[in-house]
Amino acid sequence: MDSATTQGAHELPQRITAGFEKLALALKTSVWHGASSAGLSATQAQIVALVAARGSRTGLRLADIAEELAITPATASDALRALVAKELIVKGRATGDARALAVRTTEKGSAVAARMSGLSTFLATAVGELSPAEQEALQLALVRLISRLQDEGRIPFARMCANCVYLRTHVHADDERPHHCALADTAIGARDFRFDCPEHVRADAPRIAAQRVALGIAIG
Numbered sequence: 001m002d003s004a005t006t007q008g009a010h011e012l013p014q015r016i017t018a019g020f021e022k023l024a025l026a027l028k029t030s031v032w033h034g035a036s037s038a039g040l041s042a043t044q045a046q047i048v049a050l051v052a053a054r055g056s057r058t059g060l061r062l063a064d065i066a067e068e069l070a071i072t073p074a075t076a077s078d079a080l081r082a083l084v085a086k087e088l089i090v091k092g093r094a095t096g097d098a099r100a101l102a103v104r105t106t107e108k109g110s111a112v113a114a115r116m117s118g119l120s121t122f123l124a125t126a127v128g129e130l131s132p133a134e135q136e137a138l139q140l141a142l143v144r145l146i147s148r149l150q151d152e153g154r155i156p157f158a159r160m161c162a163n164c165v166y167l168r169t170h171v172h173a174d175d176e177r178p179h180h181c182a183l184a185d186t187a188i189g190a191r192d193f194r195f196d197c198p199e200h201v202r203a204d205a206p207r208i209a210a211q212r213v214a215l216g217i218a219i220g
Ligand code: SF4
Pocket: 159, 160, 161, 164, 165, 166, 167, 180, 181, 182, 183, 184, 194, 197, 198, 199, 200, 201
């Protein structure tokens, strides 16, 4: 292998990372404009979107919000106070634990969250222009990267199929959808994998490791 090829192999991860930075900047800018036009800070907008997506039935606790968004409980508490004052969030009791406090979106908050969810549509449209094979390869690469970064504690635990107790790997003789979601009782493939599934239940560490091996995304 010549030196230019060796150098290129080493530089490729840096170039891809620079590409991720461009995408992150586009998303951040879009969220910032959307939040600002709704009279919210970026953190407040993220909380409204998270509570609307996850807490509609059971409510979300402050500690869960802080963990999911990788912010301190104090920051989450300040943002929630502002959202309650803006009548986007209400506090109440958590379903299944009458002693615990949980928050839910109001009707007004749900409408704001629906607007927020459209802020990343531009990127989904661009991804949709990749070929199906490119999309599937990208999906699996993202599952692997996110798994690695969550193992290192750099990002919050993601509610992904790869680490869910309901995943059954390689149980169908279908190349496109060889896996199974035992909760939905349906065949799934890499193209169906979720990154933030509201029904997700965390598997234990040995099971997660085994599922990663079965999916071909083992870390290390
Ligand atoms: S419950 Fe959700 S995260 Fe779990 S396997 Fe089914 S679709 Fe995936």
